[in-house]
Amino acid sequence: MNLSFLRTNRKQALNGFKDGLAKRGRLTKAQITRLLTKYRGDAPGELDPYSPVIAYWLKKRLEREA
Structure with a gap:
């Protein structure tokens, strides 16, 4: 699942989340x-399509905070 457009979409979703x-x-x-x-x-509730990417990033950030 590492097609170019999927990688781009995941990156955009995470960057948008970080901007927020x-x-x-x-x-x-x-x-x-x-x-x-x-x-x-x-x-x-319903998950966003790229929510696992955001969840992974949040998990890593939480581990850094510990």
């Missing part, structure tokens, strides 16, 4: 955990 976070300022561990729950699919 930058507007909110620094996140606490609790906020990161809530976002991770949402993007992993633990919370009820």
Whole structure:
């Protein structure tokens, strides 16, 4: 699943997510955990197509914060 357009779409989704976070300022561990729950699919509701990419990034960020 590493077709060029898929890699580009994943990168754009993550960059858009990061841009949105930058507007909110620094996140606490609790906020990161809530976002991770949402993007992993633990919370009820429909997932965005590239949410696993965002969940992976959030998980890595949470590990760095520890």
